[in-house]
Amino acid sequence: xxxxxxxxxxxxxxxxxxxxxxxxxxxxxxxxxxxxxxxxxxxxxxxxxxxxxxxxxxxxxxxxxxxxxxxxxxxxxxxxxxxxxxxxxxxxxxxxxxxxxxxxxxxxxxxxxxxxxxxxxxxxxxxxxxxxxxxxxxxxxxxxxxxxxxxxxxxxxxxxxxxxxxxxxxxxxxxxxxxxxxxxxxxxxx
Amino acid sequence: xxxxxxxxxxxxxxxxxxxxxxxxxxxxxxxxxxxxxxxxxxxxxxxxxxxxxxxxxxxxxxxxxxxxxxxxxxxxxxxxxxxxxxxxxxxxxxxxxxxxxxxxxxxxxxxxxxxxxxxxxxxxxxxxxxxxxxxxxxxxxxxxxxxxxxxxxxxxxxxxxxxxxxxxxxxxxxxxxxxxxxxxxxxxxxxxxxxxxxxxxxxxxxxxxxxxxxxxxxxxxxxxxxxxxxxxxxxxxxxxxxxxxxxxxxxxxxxxxxxxxxxxxxxxxxxxxxxxxxxxxxxxxxxxxxxxxxxxxxxx
Numbered sequence: 100x101x102x103x104x105x106x107x108x109x110x111x112x113x114x115x116x117x118x119x120x121x122x123x124x125x126x127x128x129x130x131x132x133x134x135x136x137x138x139x140x141x142x143x144x145x146x147x148x149x150x151x152x153x154x155x156x157x158x159x160x161x162x163x164x165x166x167x168x169x170x171x172x173x174x175x176x177x178x179x180x181x182x183x184x185x186x187x188x189x190x191x192x193x194x195x196x197x198x199x200x201x202x203x204x205x206x207x208x209x210x211x212x213x214x215x216x217x218x219x220x221x222x223x224x225x226x227x228x229x230x231x232x233x234x235x236x237x238x239x240x241x242x243x244x245x246x247x248x249x250x251x252x253x254x255x256x257x258x259x260x261x262x263x264x265x266x267x268x269x270x271x272x273x274x275x276x277x278x279x280x281x282x283x284x285x286x287x288x289x
Numbered sequence: 290x291x292x293x294x295x296x297x298x299x300x301x302x303x304x305x306x307x308x309x310x311x312x313x314x315x316x317x318x319x320x321x322x323x324x325x326x327x328x329x330x331x332x333x334x335x336x337x338x339x340x341x342x343x344x345x346x347x348x349x350x351x352x353x354x355x356x357x358x359x360x361x362x363x364x365x366x367x368x369x370x371x372x373x374x375x376x377x378x379x380x381x382x383x384x385x386x387x388x389x390x391x392x393x394x395x396x397x398x399x400x401x402x403x404x405x406x407x408x409x410x411x412x413x414x415x416x417x418x419x420x421x422x423x424x425x426x427x428x429x430x431x432x433x434x435x436x437x438x439x440x441x442x443x444x445x446x447x448x449x450x451x452x453x454x455x456x457x458x459x460x461x462x463x464x465x466x467x468x469x470x471x472x473x474x475x476x477x478x479x480x481x482x483x484x485x486x487x488x489x490x491x492x493x494x495x496x497x498x499x500x501x502x503x504x505x506x507x508x509x510x511x512x513x514x515x516x517x518x519x520x521x522x523x524x525x526x527x528x529x530x531x532x533x534x535x536x537x538x539x540x541x542x543x544x545x546x547x548x549x550x551x552x553x554x555x556x557x558x559x560x561x562x563x564x565x566x567x568x569x570x571x572x573x574x575x576x577x578x579x580x581x582x583x584x585x586x587x588x589x
Contacts, residue, residue, distance in 0.1 A: 119341075121383060140481040140497050144490075174484035175334045177447035181455040190448065197338040201415045210489050211338070218335040224346070226329040227542070228298040237488065252526055260567045265527045270327045274349060274397035281396035282346040 109159030116156055120195030122188040129153040135179035135189050143170040149179060149189050152196075165205035170196040171212075173196050213241045223279055226269030290418060291404070292363040293355040294322035297369035298330050299518035300353065304366070306562025307518060311365050311411060313556050317417050317427055322363060325354050329370040334485065341488045345386065346393040348376040355398040355406050356584035366413045367444040367517035367549070373407040374449055377401075410445050411517055412546070413452040416460045430554040431469025435577040437464055437549065438473040440501070442520040443481050455479070461546060468553040477504035482523040495534045498523055501533065502539045511573045512542040514549055521545060525569050542570035551582035552578070 117123040129150065136148025146167040147155065155164045173193040178189045200206045217237045221229045233255065238246050256262040270273060300308035315322050319577045328351050336344035348508055353363055364370040364469060380387040381403035415424065439461035447455045458479055480501055483494035499523060505513050515521050525543040533541055543566060552574065553560040563570055 115332065121379060140483075141493055143487070144493055153407075172479060174486055176444070176481035177455075178441040178481070178482070180448045181450065188448075194337050199342065201339060211485075213352075214488055215335040215338045219339060221328045222332060222336070227301070228330045228333070230298075230302055234488075247586060248530070249579070252530070255567055256303065256526065261305065261565055263302050265297075267301060269329050271397075274399075275329050275347070277396040278346050278350055278393050278399070279343055282343040282389070282393035283340070285342060285392060286378065 108157075109161075112159050112161040112164070115166070115199060116195060119186070119199055120192045123134040123192055123195060125185060125187040126192065129157075129187060130185055132184060134182045134184065135187075138178040138182050139172075139206055141174060143176065144179040144212065145172050147171045149193070153187075162205065164196065165200040165203055166207055168208055169193070170200065171206065173197075179246050181265060208235075210241050213237060221266070223276065225266045226272050226275050227267045229263075229266040231264050232266055290319070290414075291321040291323065291413065292362075292409075293359045293429055294330075295328055295362060295364040295369055295373065296363060297350060297400060297518070299366055299522075301462055304518035304545070307365055307521070307545040308546060309564075310545055310551050310561045313560055314415075314547045314550045314554065315393075315411075317551075317554050317556065318415065318423065318579075320363075320414060320419070323356060323359065325351055325356075325362075327483055328354060331369045333368050333372070337372075337534060338361040341423055342386065342389055342393070344529055345376045345390050345543065346533055348372045348375045349380065349390050350397065350399060352377060352406055352408075353394055353401040361414075362406045362408050362479070363411050363414055364408065365516065366519075367410075367442055368519060370408065371444040371449070372395055376405070377403050377408060378449075395425045409517070410452070412460055415463055415550075419441055421467055424464065426566045428468055429554045429577065431432040432465070432469075432549060432553050432578070433469050435470050435471050435549075435573070436509055436511040437465050438475055438505040438508070438513045439478060439546070440505075440513045440520060440524075440543075441463065441479045442517045443513065444477055444485075445481070446464050461514070464546070465549070467515070468550065470549070473505060473508050473510045475478045475504045475508050475510070477501050481518075482520040484519055484523075487523055487527055491530075491534075494523065494528070495531050497536065498531050499535055500558065501554040502528065502537075506539055510541065511577055512544055512570060514544055514546045516546050528568050540568060542566055542568050542573055 133150045136142040147169050152169050170193040177190050206212050332344050332347050440460045446453050446458045453460045462472050483497040486494035519545050550559045
């Protein structure tokens with residue numbers, strides 16, 4: 100149990116999370132019931148279940164929260180979101196925590212950010228996802244030994260005609276890239 | 290009815306069987322699907338993990354490209370469906386975000402007004418708009434004797450709950466009843482398949498896949514029918530590795546619900562993308578339906 104005297108609570112972190120997450124202000128209504136962690140398919144692997152994470156956010160424990168593996172265990176199944184008796188948009192808050200954690204360079208102990216960056220890097224470049232490019236680049240850079248294990252699977256995907264070795268490009272790539280650049284320039288969505 | 294169609298990247302490659310069967314079945318049910326010209330990737334879960342505004346702008350380009358004559362958009366992939374729907378909702382509920390997304394779109398000469406296009410999953414269109422009578426009317430080869438485990442996964446039924454129950458959905462169960470199949474009732478039908486965890490943390494993903502296969506297999510399912518490319522890939526392509534990991538011997542074909550619809554409608558199996566599964570579905574279809582072989586399925 101982590102205790103922080105209420106009068107010395109740092110609320111800036113809570114405000115940052117609210118700013119980043121649509122509906123994030125609902126965190127203040129968390130009852131600590133634990134339905135979220137109990138509903139989560141990856142709950143047992145989390146450093147802190149969402150319930151515990153919200154308590155830490157309320158207590159202003161910025162670094163502890165942002166370096167936790169919790170949000171990186173989230174695969175967006177939304178089971179917690181639909182079950183939360185206080186209508187906290189938990190999955191969306193996990194997305195917000197991923198973004199803040201990446202911005203502040205605190206994400207650790209997970210390959211999820213590498214997968215995300217490789218995926219969107221290919222999207223920016225071609226306008227479509229490119230499974231072979233994603234798998235080869237991501238595994239080569241992050242899990243080189245896994246290539247041996249993935250090889251046979253990749254081969255059967257190829258022979259079944261389920262994977263292309265060349266990317267598909269959209270026609271109006273320049274238009275998409277202009278939209279992406281402008282969005283980046285405009286920064287923070289809130 | 291006429292709808293804009295967003296196939297999504299998986300339907301072009303790893304889930305080509307879904308795309309061909311969707312088009313065949315839609316054609317049969319008189320749903321005219323008009324593919325969005327030059328659509329781009331929806332970013333899956335990966336863009337929203339990094340940058341919300343860019344994520345929304347990338348998705349919104351597709352919404353903006355929908356033919357102005359059309360007011361409905363169909364996406365068969367669960368992740369694409371959710372991203373399109375979620376972005377439209379985010380823009381509707383957050384005027385500041387909406388303005389910025391439109392500023393970004395303007396850099397490409399585009400604009401999107403939230404709420405203009407209704408984003409729907411194909412199952413919803415078939416179940417609600419086409420309806421029971423019209424579906425039953427098309428069935429020429431009932432799936433009698435085939436024990437189908439309908440698999441909903443996550444993002445078609447959550448977080449948006451406007452067309453089915455998020456905990457215990459029934460629409461796909463009902464559809465298979467109309468096709469004459471024996472529907473397997475199993476509690477894992479809306480559990481998570483592990484999503485991208487097969488790429489990040491195998492042990493986590495494999496346990497989720499095992500849980501699903503076990504749940505359906507223990508109720509004597511002949512196959513699992515899904516409606517998401519990620520679910521299909523995880524349960525089908527990783528089934529061998531899951532067997533190796535747990536020393537299990539699952540051999541459960543994983544097909545798209547539209548492939549089975551097509552079989553029931555008498556569409557030739559090779560036009561439905563059968564044969565692309567890693568765990569072959571042919572034996573089940575052949576034995577249970579008494580068909581000589583898939584490629585010889587008669588045409589109507």
